[in-house]
Amino acid sequence: xxxxxxxxxxxxxxxxxxxxxxxxxxxxxxxxxxxxxxxxxxxxxxxxxxxxxxxxxxxxxxxxxxxxxxxxxxxxxxxxxxxxxxxxxxxxxxxxxxxxxxxxxxxxxxxxxxxxxxxxxxxxxxxxxxxxxxxxxxxxxxxxxxxxxxxxxxxxxxxxxxxxxxxxxxxxxxxxxxxxxxxxxxxxxxxxxxxxxxxxxxxxxxxxxxxxxxxxxxxxxxxxxxxxxxxxxxxxxxxxxxxxxxxxxxxxxxxxxxxxxxxxxxxxxxxxxxxxxxxxxxxxxxxxxxxxxxxxxxxxxxxxxxxxxxxxxxxxxxxxxxxxxxxxxxxxxxxxxxxxxxxxxxxxxxxxxxxxxxxxxxxxx
Numbered sequence: 138x139x140x141x142x143x144x145x146x147x148x149x150x151x152x153x154x155x156x157x158x159x160x161x162x163x164x165x166x167x168x169x170x171x172x173x174x175x176x177x178x179x180x181x182x183x184x185x186x187x188x189x190x191x192x193x194x195x196x197x198x199x200x201x202x203x204x205x206x207x208x209x210x211x212x213x214x215x216x217x218x219x220x221x222x223x224x225x226x227x228x229x230x231x232x233x234x235x236x237x238x239x240x241x242x243x244x245x246x247x248x249x250x251x252x253x254x255x256x257x258x259x260x261x262x263x264x265x266x267x268x269x270x271x272x273x274x275x276x277x278x279x280x281x282x283x284x285x286x287x288x289x290x291x292x293x294x295x296x297x298x299x300x301x302x303x304x305x306x307x308x309x310x311x312x313x314x315x316x317x318x319x320x321x322x323x324x325x326x327x328x329x330x331x332x333x334x335x336x337x338x339x340x341x342x343x344x345x346x347x348x349x350x351x352x353x354x355x356x357x358x359x360x361x362x363x364x365x366x367x368x369x370x371x372x373x374x375x376x377x378x379x380x381x382x383x384x385x386x387x388x389x390x391x392x393x394x395x396x397x398x399x400x401x402x403x404x405x406x407x408x409x410x411x412x413x414x415x416x417x418x419x420x421x422x423x424x425x426x427x428x429x430x431x432x433x434x435x436x437x438x439x440x441x442x443x444x445x446x447x448x449x450x451x452x453x454x455x456x457x458x459x460x461x462x463x464x465x466x467x468x469x470x471x472x473x474x475x476x477x478x479x480x481x482x483x484x485x486x487x488x489x490x491x492x493x494x495x496x497x498x499x500x501x502x
Contacts, residue, residue: 185497189442190454192493196440196486197461204468211471215347221467222353225459227252227418228433229356230411232441232455233363234404235434240367241380241400242447243292243299247284248408249430250310255281255412257314260323260422263332270332278409284310285405289398307431318424325420339417352414356456359407363452376400380447436462436483440490444498461486 185191204212211217231248238245259277262268268276284306291302328335338352367373375396378386387393415427441458443450465486466479 182497182499185493186449189444189449189497190451190457191442192490192497193441193454193457193461197457197464200461200464200468204464204472208468208471212468215345217467217471219348219350221460221463223350223418224466225437225456225463226350226352226356227411227415227427227430228437228462229456229459230359230414231408231430231434232437232459233359233452234407234411235431235438236441236443236450236452236455237363237376237400237404237407238299239380239435239438239443239445240376240447240450241397242383242445243397243400244303244435244445245288245299245401245404246303246431247288247307247310248404248411248434249427250307250314251281251284251405251408252411252415252430253424253427254284254310254314254317255409256415256422256426257318257412257424259335259412259416260328260332261318263335264323264327264422267331270334273332274334274413277412278406281409281412282402282406285401285403285408286398288405289401292401293394293397314424320424322424323422328416328420328422335413335416335422336420337417338414339420350417352417355410355414359410360452360456367452372396372399377448380449382448433462436487439494440483440486442490442494444494445491446494446498449498 231252234248235245255277258280259273262276263270263273266273288299288303288306291297291306292299325336338355339350341348341350343349367376375386375391378389378391379393379396383393411430416422419426437459438450438455439445439458440461441450441454441456443454462483465482469479469482470476
C-alpha cells in the first residue's frame with residue numbers, strides 16, 4: 138500500500154480562523170440589516186403582488202369616504218349610485234374584453250370601433266333591412282366576434298405586435314362603420330318601433346328607492362362570469378400563463394397560438410355585447426358614439442390593478458377601476474368643479490397605478 142504523495146494539509150492558523158470568523162460575522166450583519174430593512178414594507182409588497190385588486194379597492198373606499206365627507210347626502214343618495222352605475226356600464230363591459238387581452242401582455246385599441254360597428258350592424262339589419270331583432274342581434278355579435286378573430290390571427294399567427302395590429306384594425310373597423318352606415322344615425326323612435334329588444338339593456342327596474350338598469354346588472358354578471366372562468370378553468374390559467382411567460386407556457390404544453398386567438402375572439406364577442414348595451418344606453422344608433430371606449434377601457438384596466446406587462450390582474454379589479462373613475466367624475470361634478478379636473482385626476486391615477494405596478498412587480502425580480 139503506497140502512501141499519498143504531496144505535502145500534508147496545513148492546519149489553519151489563528152489568523153486565518155480569525156479572518157473567517159470576521160467575514161462570517163460581517164455576512165451575518167448584512168443579512169440581519171436586510172431583514173430589518175425589508176420588514177412591513179416587504180410584506181405589504183408581497184401581499185399586493187398576491188392580491189393585485191386590493192390597491193384599487195382601497196382607492197375606491199378612500200375616494201367614496203372623501204367625497205362622502207365633503208358632499209354628505211348629495212353624494213350618498215340612490216340617484217347618485219344609479220348615475221355612477223349607468224356611467225360605467227359601457228366602460229365596464231368593454232373593460233372585461235380589454236382585461237383579457239392585457240392579461241396576455243397585449244393591448245387592443247380597436248375595442249371601441251368593434252363595439253360601434255356591432256351596434257350599427259344590429260341597427261341596420263333590424264331597422265333598415267327588417268330582420269327580426271333577435272337575428273339582427275346575433276348578426277351584430279357575429280361581426281364583433283369576426284373582428285376579434287382578425288385581430289387574434291394577425292397577432293398569434295403572423296406574430297405582429299398587438300399595438301400595431303389593433304391600431305390598424307381600429308382605423309379599418311371605424312372606416313367600415315362609417316361607410317356601411319353612410320354616417321347616418323338611426324333614431325330612437327325607429328329603434329323602439331322596429332326592434333325594442335335592442336334597447337332592452339337600457340331599461341330600468343326599481344329595488345326600493347333605487348333604480349337600476351338591466352345593462353348595469355348585465356355588466357356585473359359578466360364580470361362575475363369571467364372572474365370565475367379566469368380563476369377556475371384551464372383556459373383561464375392558460376391566459377395568465379401566456380401573459381406571465383409565453384415561452385414557459387409553450388414548453389409546458391399550452392397551445393399559445395390557439396389560446397391567443399381565442400382571447401381576441403372572446404374579446405370581440407364581448408365588444409359586440411357592449412354594442413348592444415350602447416344602444417340601450419343612448420337609445421339611438423350612432424356611428425359616432427363610443428369613440429373614447431378604447432382609452433376609457435385601458436384606463437379602467439390600469440387603475441384596476443391589471444399589469445400592462447401581462448400575467449397579473451383581475452376583471453373584478455377592472456370593474457373597481459371603472460367605478461373609481463365614475464366616483465371621481467360624479468363627485469367632482471356635484472362639487473361644482475371644472476370637468477377638466479376629472480381628466481387631470483384620472484391622468485394622475487393612471488400614472489400612480491403604473492408606478493405601483495412597477496414597484497409590486499419587483500417582488501418577482
